Amino acid sequence: MSVKTQGKPTEVPELLTVGFVTLLRSLGLTIPIGSVIAFQESLRELGLENRKSVYWAGRTTLITDPENISLYDQAFIGFWEGQTFLEQDLLPLIQTVTLAIDDGLPLDEIADKEEHPEGEVINLRYSTSEVLQQKDFALYSLKELEEAHVLMQAMLSIGGNRSSRRKLPSGKKTQYPDLRRTIKRSLRTNGEPIRQDFLERGKRLRRVVFLLDVSGSMETYARALIRFVQAAVVGRRQVEVFTLGTRLTRITRELSSRDLDRAIDAAANSVQDWSGGTRLGETLRIFNNDWGQRGIARGASIVILSDGWDRGDASVMSEEMGRLQKVSHKIVWVNPLKASPGYEPLAQGMAAALPYVDQFIEGHNLESLTNLAALLSE
Amino acid sequence: MASDLPNKPEGVAEGLADFGYLASEGLATAIFLSLSLKRPLFLEGDPGVGKTEVAKTLAKWLDTELIRLQCYEGLDISQALYEWDYTRQLLHLRAAEASGRAVEVGEKVLEDEMYHERFLVKRPLLQAISHSKETPPVLLIDEIDRADDEFEAFLLEMLSEYSVTIPEIGTFEARIPPVVIVTSNRTRDVHDALKRRCLYHWVEHPGFDREVMIIRSRVPEATENFAKQVAAAVELVRDLGLYKPPGVAESIDWAIALGRLGSRELDESSILGTMGALLKYREDQIRMQDHGIQELLDKALARVG
Numbered sequence: 001m002s003v004k005t006q007g008k009p010t011e012v013p014e015l016l017t018v019g020f021v022t023l024l025r026s027l028g029l030t031i032p033i034g035s036v037i038a039f040q041e042s043l044r045e046l047g048l049e050n051r052k053s054v055y056w057a058g059r060t061t062l063i064t065d066p067e068n069i070s071l072y073d074q075a076f077i078g079f080w081e082g083q084t085f086l087e088q089d090l091l092p093l094i095q096t097v098t099l100a101i102d103d104g105l106p107l108d109e110i111a112d113k114e115e116h117p118e119g120e121v122i123n124l125r126y127s128t129s130e131v132l133q134q135k136d137f138a139l140y141s142l143k144e145l146e147e148a149h150v151l152m153q154a155m156l157s158i159g160g161n162r163s164s165r166r167k168l169p170s171g172k173k174t175q176y177p178d179l180r181r182t183i184k185r186s187l188r189t190n191g192e193p194i195r196q197d198f199l200e201r202g203k204r205l206r207r208v209v210f211l212l213d214v215s216g217s218m219e220t221y222a223r224a225l226i227r228f229v230q231a232a233v234v235g236r237r238q239v240e241v242f243t244l245g246t247r248l249t250r251i252t253r254e255l256s257s258r259d260l261d262r263a264i265d266a267a268a269n270s271v272q273d274w275s276g277g278t279r280l281g282e283t284l285r286i287f288n289n290d291w292g293q294r295g296i297a298r299g300a301s302i303v304i305l306s307d308g309w310d311r312g313d314a315s316v317m318s319e320e321m322g323r324l325q326k327v328s329h330k331i332v333w334v335n336p337l338k339a340s341p342g343y344e345p346l347a348q349g350m351a352a353a354l355p356y357v358d359q360f361i362e363g364h365n366l367e368s369l370t371n372l373a374a375l376l377s378e
Numbered sequence: 379m380a381s382d383l384p385n386k387p388e389g390v391a392e393g394l395a396d397f398g399y400l401a402s403e404g405l406a407t408a409i410f411l412s413l414s415l416k417r418p419l420f421l422e423g424d425p426g427v428g429k430t431e432v433a434k435t436l437a438k439w440l441d442t443e444l445i446r447l448q449c450y451e452g453l454d455i456s457q458a459l460y461e462w463d464y465t466r467q468l469l470h471l472r473a474a475e476a477s478g479r480a481v482e483v484g485e486k487v488l489e490d491e492m493y494h495e496r497f498l499v500k501r502p503l504l505q506a507i508s509h510s511k512e513t514p515p516v517l518l519i520d521e522i523d524r525a526d527d528e529f530e531a532f533l534l535e536m537l538s539e540y541s542v543t544i545p546e547i548g549t550f551e552a553r554i555p556p557v558v559i560v561t562s563n564r565t566r567d568v569h570d571a572l573k574r575r576c577l578y579h580w581v582e583h584p585g586f587d588r589e590v591m592i593i594r595s596r597v598p599e600a601t602e603n604f605a606k607q608v609a610a611a612v613e614l615v616r617d618l619g620l621y622k623p624p625g626v627a628e629s630i631d632w633a634i635a636l637g638r639l640g641s642r643e644l645d646e647s648s649i650l651g652t653m654g655a656l657l658k659y660r661e662d663q664i665r666m667q668d669h670g671i672q673e674l675l676d677k678a679l680a681r682v683g
Contacts, residue, residue: 035574038415045414046387046407053387056407064573066422066580165452166526179464180456186471187489190480193468204526252567285619293621295523295565323621 012043020079024062027071035061054080161203162299162329170200206301206329207238208376211287213306214271215245215278221336225305225363228372230255230263240296243271244283244306248290280310280349281317288323297324301376302331305363308350317349321356331356334363334372383413398595399428399435400588408579409436418537418558420573423581425563426625433518433559440557443515447502449525458529460544461499467492493546506556507542514554522572523562530569537575584626586613592626597633603682607644608633610678612656618669620662632656644678646671 017040021031042057055076063072167176173196181197210229214222222243233239233255243249254266291297302324310317325331333353337343339362345351354360359375362368384390390413391406401409409432412419421429437444447458474480474488500508506517522530536542537558541551560576562568584592586609593605600608608629616623624632635655641648649671657663666674 030570032574038417038577041415042411045411052403053407056387056404057411059404060408060411060577060579064420064570064578069580164526165450166454166528167452180462183462183464183467183471183492186468187485187492190475190485192475193471289619289621294563298565 012040012048014040017043020058020075021062023075023079024072027075029062029068029071031062051080162206164202164204166202166204167199168202170198172198172200174198174200176200205236205238206299207240207296208232208236208301208303209292209297209328210239210241211284211302211304211306212241212243213245213278213280213304214243215280215309217278217309218305218307218336221305221307221363225334225336226255226264226267229305230267234258234263240291240300241267242287242291244280244287244304245271246279246283248283248286250291278309278349279312280306280308281312281314281320281352284320284324285316288320292324293327298327299329302328303334303372303376304331304353304357305334305336306349307335307337308333308345308347308353310347310349310352312349314348314352317352318355321353325356330358332359332361332372332375333357334361334368336363338362339368384410386410393439394432394435395595397435397438399431400584400592400595401432402582402584402588405432405579405581408577412559412577413557415577416555418560418576420560420562420568420576420578421581422562422564422568422578424583424623424625426627427581427583428626429561429581430518430520433516433520433561436557436559437516440513440516442511442513442557443509444518445502445506445515445556446518446520448520449522449529451524451526453525453529455532457501458532459501459503459542461501462493463497463499467497470497495547498544498547503536504542504550506558507536507540507552508550509552509554509556512554514552514556517556517558519558519560521563522560522568523565527569530572534569534572534575537572583616583623586610589613589626589629593629593633596630597637599637600633601642604636604642604644605633606682607678608636610681611644611649611674614674614677615656615666618662618665620657620665621659622657622662624656628656628658644675646675649675 017036021036021039025031038061039058042061043054046053046057048054058076059069059072063069169178169181170176176199178197178199182193182195185195185197186193210232212222212225212229229241233241233252234257239252241250241252241255243251249271251267251270254270255263257263257266288297321331335345335350338345338360345354345360361372361375363372384393387403387407387410390410391401391403394401394406394409408419411417421432423429433446434444470492471480471488474483474491480488502517506515509515519533522533539551540555541549543549558576560572583589589609589612590602590605593600593608594602597605612624612629612632632652632655635652636644636648639648639651653663653666657666
């Protein structure tokens with residue numbers, strides 16, 4: 001099946017391809033050498049005369065995620081069309097978000113920074129002493145590292161199993177005969193199948209989806225919770241993590257590094273609405289539309305880590321929780337405020353969501369989170 | 379077709395267009411590269427944007443066989459690659475036993491007889507590898523995101539070598555590698571290693587002009603004006619924030635449904651009557667009605683002019 005019918009393949013200077021790939025890598029894309037070779041080969045087939053062909057050659061060989069297309073587009077314009085980069089264009093994509101440095105502000109000032117019109121309720125939200133004890137969650141101390149490992153161990157077994165459609169050899173008599181083994185064995189008895197072998201359905205981990213609220217009102221907790229979630233991503237398979245706030249961000253991949261500091265850093269960088277406002281219902285809708293209903297939430301245990309503050313329309317919240325409930329296995333809502341004495345789920349979003357929640361638990365410290373691990377295994 | 383494949387992506391676009399598939403420039407380039415570099419093509423995109431159709435049309439254009447493997451959870455080697463014909467094996471054994479041959483020739487000979495190619499049932503992947511024609515078949519691995527990671531790992535091996543090993547017989551290697559199209563609806567992330575083995579293309583909803591052309595080529599009885607009205611309306615519907623925005627497949631179905639009702643122009647009652655061809659969720663239908671069908675219609679007609 002020869003495709004080239006005319007002329008020699010175009011000579012493509014390696015400096016050009018490697019230069020472009022280096023630029024993409026510097027923007028944070030992972031591009032293995034095999035893809036670079038494919039890119040080079042593609043350009044040789046397509047030639048360099050047509051700008052669009054060059055564009056598609058790169059996109060087809062170097063990009064494997066639709067999320068990275070806009071980054072690729074920018075890099076392409078900068079590199080191949082000779083336009084210099086406008087740094088501010090790229091800035092939002094590579095900006096560094098610093099995580100959780102305790103700047104020693106008195107608590108009321110921290111609260112002010114969170115811009116809460118519902119200021120009078122703030123004292124219900126968390127126990128002050130505990131917040132002040134939190135230092136820098138982005139940097140793990142040795143002790144914290146140990147804690148994290150303990151958590152990860154706990155996470156290994158969470159989430160329970162569901163029965164899989166993949167069948168495995170079984171020692172018991174089941175409804176699925178294993179003809180392959182039966183026949184193989186019967187060879188030893190001169191072709192008489194004396195003993196029957198069976199298959200049984202295997203077990204698979206049930207997927208757990210964490211939806212972590214990173215809006216302003218959750219700021220202090222989100223930092224701690226993200227450690228817990230990171231432990232789950234590394235400790236167990238079949239975990240997905242999204243952040244909710246003013247937008248939806250998927251951070252599963254960022255959190256999957258075993259280097260804890262790097263994982264949390266990478267995740268923090270990719271979340272652009274850190275400590276922003278709250279539109280829980282609407283971000284939940286985006287989750288349902290783009291991920292949940294399609295498959296990620298189907299049959300999964302959903303864990304929402306949020307205080308339930310929602311400045312959007314409560315009916316949206318209720319509608320979207322309903323949709324989520326229909327496709328998921330169960331929904332656990334972890335609310336850090338629940339531990340506060342006299343807490344009532346009065347926040348509009350929380351009240352709207354509650355009818356769809358299977359379990360409503362507290363999550364203000366490490367211990368309660370370990371309980372969550374146990375709960376998920378049920 | 380085997381010897382005179384086009385030497386430019388435009389040639390691929392023209393070839394596919396002859397069989398009713400209008401590929402965008404990017405998709406045509408990706409297919410062109412897949413054919414010339416002999417690499418699998420990984421197509422990802424929303425349901426209904428025409429991913430599966432690429433493989434079907436490609437097979438028609440290349441005038442070759444289409445071998446389809448529909449993925450699902452629990453898909454295993456016995457369904458994807460090969461299985462032994464147990465019933466016939468058992469019969470063979472029983473016959474050998476009844477005639478006394480079993481004892482006579484011994485276990486070793488009997489085993490060789492039983493695991494012979496004539497008792498082998500070839501499943502899609504093995505069919506695609508062991509073809510004997512000059513023009514390789516098109517292998518469609520559909521909705522890989524529905525299969526589990528064990529299968530993905532297995533596929534990775536097969537796609538890099540274009541060969542498979544059956545322990546009882548030996549290795550099958552493709553003389554000419556099949557044209558491989560892998561599709562995914564992205565219900566979960568397929569492992570990067572698998573995507574890297576392939577060329578990757580994200581299939582978008584078509585733009586207005588291309589959608590009009592697609593409708594016209596798939597629904598020949600649709601007039602230019604009618605196709606434009608349908609495309610304009612579908613484009614508006616996609617922006618309503620629905621659970622499942624309609625894909626091209628739905629546009630085509632809808633145009634056909636409208637045609638069956640004898641509509642030559644979009645109007646409110648025909649939209650109401652055929653909405654089920656366009657929107658598959660009750661909530662989406664309600665949302666569209668709440669939005670106002672007349673308003674949508676006015677906007678669509680205004681666009682077409």
